[in-house]
Amino acid sequence: MTLAAHVVVQRGALHLDVDLTVADGEVLAVLGPNGAGKSTLLRVLAGLLPPDGGRVALDGDTVWDDGRDHVPAHERSLGMVFQDHLLFPHLSVTENVAFGLRTRGVRRAPARAAAEEWLARVHLAGLGDRRPGELSGGQAQRAALARALVVDPRLLLLDEPLSALDARTRLTVRAELRRHLAEFAGSAVLVSHDPVDAMALADRVVVVEDGRVVQTGTPAEVARRPRTDYVARLVGLVLLPGTGAGTTVRLDGGGVVSVGGEATGPVFVAVRPASVSLYLERPAGSPRNVWPARLAAATPHGSVVRCDLAGEVPLTADVTATSFAELGLVPGAPVWASVKAADVTVYTR
């Protein structure tokens, strides 16, 4: 059970051109900023939106090929979970879950029985007679998952399935979703703008920006070695492109960084904000990477204060609230930023 797709959509400012394959039992996360074309991509994969070009094949069966073949959504073997669950408000929860079986010709009694069984699997046993409006957000999303999976689809599409949930519910639903995805035998595509979803649920991540794939890899690879500013920011790194020469990198934006490894040619330098230290006076001693900078902005970020620095090397530093107060920093204040060479990651561009 494999999904192989090349999707081209031209729509206003959006020019989407994405190639992707998802293997049997694999979960692919499509990560990207709003407006990158993620949801459009998913609608094409579902058959809800005819693309302008390309080919979509499921298990070798072409379901779309440049307009010559077009299998409409209702004839495809798929399940889809939407951001705001879209349970039918006029049907009971059980009827909602049984819906896909009923449209495929299963009789009422067995369809209901299968629906009840799936409701139990998503821990909603006994709530089947309720209306969707009587469920909490997390319960509704679990019912929507059951509704998508009850027909045992070959392809499961998840469109921001957790982003409408509050933080605590999201945690439990994410854990449950993870369990069901692990059991799911078909191909699954998850669209999200939340890196945590992608990291927790996916086997592989595709990053889409402005309609193009800019990076693909396992969640760990993408988190460790982001290739665009967007991904770097998502995973909490500062990304600096440059050219390596031994253990130093000359940055494209100016400045030289000593790095922890050997590097030659075009490279990315990634710096974790927590490893950047700030001083009022130029520090003496071990760190070889010391730059003068000005504090551009400071925002509380959990238990630390995230300081964006303006200077030759545009870094971000996370300092504890205490040291931020001790330094007495105000926007525009001159500081010295330093980072140990061992804390600087370098990898080829």
Place this chain on the structure above:
Amino acid sequence: MSRRGEGGVPVPLLVPALLGIAFLVLPLLGLVIRAPWSSIGPQLAQQEVGQALRLSLFSATVATVVSLLLGVPIAWVLARSRIRGRSVLRALVTVPLVLPPVVGGVALFLVIGRQGILGRPLYEHLGVSIPFTTTAVVIAETFVAMPFLVISVEGALRAADARFEDAAATLGADRWTTFRRVTLPLVAPGVAAGAVLCWARALGEFGATITFAGNFPGTTQTMPLAVYLALQRDPEAAIVLSLVLLAVSLGTLLLLRDRWLGRSAVV
């Protein structure tokens, strides 16, 4: 003085609103006050009154059923399909809303009258003559009332979240199944509201009916026609008939509002 009333209604809105309400309610009150309450029993017992009332209720109900069967699909086409020329279609379909009903009656005559474009072959080959029959009453009422249903159902369809239909498609439902099992239940309040409007309009239809169907007691004389006729020879009878019509309309509106339209009522 800029004192605000109890409900916080500004005076420049409150005064015209009260005037307007008086304008709408006073004529109805007048009907009730001037009604010959003592002779109302014998008046109502007249055979013609019962006939006209039964005919009115019957033909308005049939016209509403026909409007539902034809009008809901029209509304779907206008709201959901991607066919070209939809705005032209919408304009054409809603012309009867602004057309004087008498003109509608004349137009119907020209098409399905005995000498009409369709009516002539219908009469010559099948011996079917439509004008001046109860069928003609239903056709005239449908012509005038259906646009009300189309407009309100189309509005309900546009307001309904079309993504529910996407969800149904991903669950294996073709467009017809989706319409039956998802779309129609979602817009049911709008359809009910449209049907009530349509029924009320059909019940009160006068111009197209008298032009196309004539005024024959028992077959084409509906309540409004009976009222108009009675006004010329027996004003008391006209008042009684009007009261009955008022009571039926009001009763139906209240009943449907409670039973079907609920809180999501559009009426």
